[in-house]
Structure formats: structure tokens, C-alpha cells
Amino acid sequence: MSIPITSAISSAIEKVQQQVISAALVYKSHERWPLPPTQSLPKIPLRISILDSSFNPPTLAHLALANAPNPFSPAADYDAKLLLLSVRNADKSPQEGDATLSQRIQMMSLLAARVHHNSLSPTPNVAVGLANEPTFVAKSSALRRFLDEHLAKLTPGPLCAVPVQLTFLMGSDTLERVLAPRYYPSEDEMHRLLGIFLSQEGDNAQIVCSRRAVSGKDSKIESLPAANHYLESGRMAFIDIDKREMMLSSSALRAQCRRGVESWSTATTAEIREYIVDNRLYHSI
Incomplete structure (x- = not known):
């Protein structure tokens, strides 16, 4: 598959960082994303899953979470999917040897090719985007503003106000x-x-939250009053992915790569593994 060229990525990053725009799309599986690729009318509301991460680099855990069914509507699943990179992170600062934002976006685009649309359709409906907000509350508002404008361009006339429901995967x-x-x-x-x-x-x-391999920590989080409230009200759900994928993390992959531990290569897709090797990312020499 083709990945976004560096100049286009740099331009999008600059516009989002300078808050010229609230968000940007740098890869789409088709031009009508998040609507269906054909001219058929969208479902109401349009269900969009958002996987927001630092993607440094993307792993099979990211892929499993992106491809997990919608626990709120298993029969319908999501109508579209978005892999989102925040150009400003609330908790993490880049370290020496980390992939640049541009490189992460290119790897996210490679990951997007492995993301399914849903179990009912073979047609992918996935995009890679950028935002400049550190918290999920702010990201949600920024994405809704962006999607309102984006959908208005795709559906001029009486259909311009397409309601969306955002589901954040984490x-x-x-x-x-x-x-x-x-x-x-x-x-x-x-x-x-x-x-x-x-x-x-x-x-x-x-x-939608994926449990980690350390279940005791998950139990502690699930017992928090805020978590209890939103679980009971149906605004939050926990899911399980494959046990091996539950144990994977980008930080562990980076550490293994820098130490020359070959097992790092099994933690991501073949395309991203090749990209890391070709660009000598995370290597100690």
C-alpha cells in the first residue's frame, strides 16, 4: 500500500500544531471516509471508533484493539475507524531514538491497511488523523468540530448534519x-x-477499554467510583483481547529493539517491522 508522503504529513502537523485547524486526516482508505465508500445513505448515528495512542511504534495490541467488535452494538459494529495521533501529549515526552511524528504517521498508515472495517463488510473504512489536544475530553470536542465540517463537505444539502457517536478505544x-x-x-x-x-x-x-495482562490493576481501575458510574450507565465497557497481545507494549518493543533482542519483531506487523529496520528506528547502533 502507499503511505502519505513526508511533505504532506509535515504540512498537516504544522497546521494542527499552530491550531490553524482542530484536526487533520493524513490517510483515508477512500475519499468518502467516514461515510460508506458507496453513495448509500449513512447510518444514524454514524458510529466511529477512535484509537488514540502515541504509536511509538504501533504493535499487534493496537491492531487487536482496533479490530475488536463494538461491545455496545455487537451486531452493527463500527461504521468507520480512526487511528489518532496527538501532536501534544499530556503525559509523555519524546526520547532520543524515538520515531518522529512523521514516521509514526507512516507506520500508522501501514497499520491501517490491517484494520478491518467490520464483520459484515469487506470494504475498509479507516483513516489516520492528527489532533492537538492532550486530554480525551478536549480531543472529543475537537474531533466533533472537525467531523461536522468534514461531513458537511461530503454531504451538502439536507444531509449535512450527520450525527456521529465517537467511541474511544484505549x-x-x-x-x-x-x-x-x-x-x-x-x-x-x-x-x-x-x-x-x-x-x-x-x-x-x-x-471501550482493553484489559491488560496484570488483572489486579484492571480490577483497581474498574472499582474507581467514576469507572463504576460510567460502566453502570452504559457509557464505558471493558473487553478482552488475546492474552499474548494483552502483554505487548510499544515501550517494551523499543527496549527490546535497542538491546538487540530479536523477539521485538514478533510484536508488530511485517510491514511495520520492515519500516523499523529500513529506518533504523529504536536501534542502539
């Missing part, structure tokens, strides 16, 4: 940050913002 480490008061001005403000983010009257977003 691991338990990320969910812990979403529910941690230290990422907000105060705990009261956290509850207020999460209420907007996850309520039907607000952004109408949902969260």
Missing part, C-alpha cells in the same frame, strides 16, 4: 489517566468535564 493505563483528577484543574472539574464527554446530552462519547 488500554487500562490510558483509562487510568482519563479518570485521574491530577489531569484536571480539580476533581469537581474532572467530573463536570467527564459528564459532558460521556453524556448523551453532551458529546455522547463512549469508552
Whole structure:
């Protein structure tokens, strides 16, 4: 498959970083994303899954989470999928030897080729995008603004207001940050913002969290009052992916690669493995 050229990626990164635009798409499986590739009318609401990560690099755990069925609507699944990279991260700073933003986007585009549309259709409907917000609450608002404008261009006339439902996919480490008061001005403000983010009257977003191999930590997160509230209200769900994939992480892959441990190559796809080798990413020599 073709991946976005560096100049196009750099231009998109610059516009998002300078907040000229709230978000940008740098790869689409077809020009009508997130609508169906044909001219058929979209479902209402349009269900879009968002896998937001640093993708440094993408692993088979990312792929498993992106391809996991929709626990809120197993029969319908998602209508479209988005792999999202934040050009500003709330918790992580790039380290020496890490892939650049441009390189991560190219690897995400390689991963996108492995992402299924859904179990009912062989046609992929996936995109790779950028945003410049550090928190999921802010990302949701930015994406909704972007999608409103994007869909209006795709569906001029009476269909321009296509309602969307965003489902954010994440691991338990990320969910812990979403529910941690230290990422907000105060705990009261956290509850207020999460209420907007996850309520039907607000952004109408949902969260799907993949359990990690260390189940004790997951149990601790699931028992948090905020998690309990949104689990019971149907705005949040936990899922399980393959046990081996549950144990994979980008940080472990980078560490193995730098130490010359060959097993790193089994933690990602063949295309991304080749990209890492060709670009000498994460290597110690």
C-alpha cells in the first residue's frame, strides 16, 4: 500500500500544531471516509471508533484493539475507524531514538491497511488523523468540530448534519489517566468535564477499554467510583483481547529493539517491522 508522503504529513502537523485547524486526516482508505465508500445513505448515528495512542511504534495490541467488535452494538459494529495521533501529549515526552511524528504517521498508515472495517463488510473504512489536544475530553470536542465540517463537505444539502457517536478505544493505563483528577484543574472539574464527554446530552462519547495482562490493576481501575458510574450507565465497557497481545507494549518493543533482542519483531506487523529496520528506528547502533 502507499503511505502519505513526508511533505504532506509535515504540512498537516504544522497546521494542527499552530491550531490553524482542530484536526487533520493524513490517510483515508477512500475519499468518502467516514461515510460508506458507496453513495448509500449513512447510518444514524454514524458510529466511529477512535484509537488514540502515541504509536511509538504501533504493535499487534493496537491492531487487536482496533479490530475488536463494538461491545455496545455487537451486531452493527463500527461504521468507520480512526487511528489518532496527538501532536501534544499530556503525559509523555519524546526520547532520543524515538520515531518522529512523521514516521509514526507512516507506520500508522501501514497499520491501517490491517484494520478491518467490520464483520459484515469487506470494504475498509479507516483513516489516520492528527489532533492537538492532550486530554480525551478536549480531543472529543475537537474531533466533533472537525467531523461536522468534514461531513458537511461530503454531504451538502439536507444531509449535512450527520450525527456521529465517537467511541474511544484505549488500554487500562490510558483509562487510568482519563479518570485521574491530577489531569484536571480539580476533581469537581474532572467530573463536570467527564459528564459532558460521556453524556448523551453532551458529546455522547463512549469508552471501550482493553484489559491488560496484570488483572489486579484492571480490577483497581474498574472499582474507581467514576469507572463504576460510567460502566453502570452504559457509557464505558471493558473487553478482552488475546492474552499474548494483552502483554505487548510499544515501550517494551523499543527496549527490546535497542538491546538487540530479536523477539521485538514478533510484536508488530511485517510491514511495520520492515519500516523499523529500513529506518533504523529504536536501534542502539
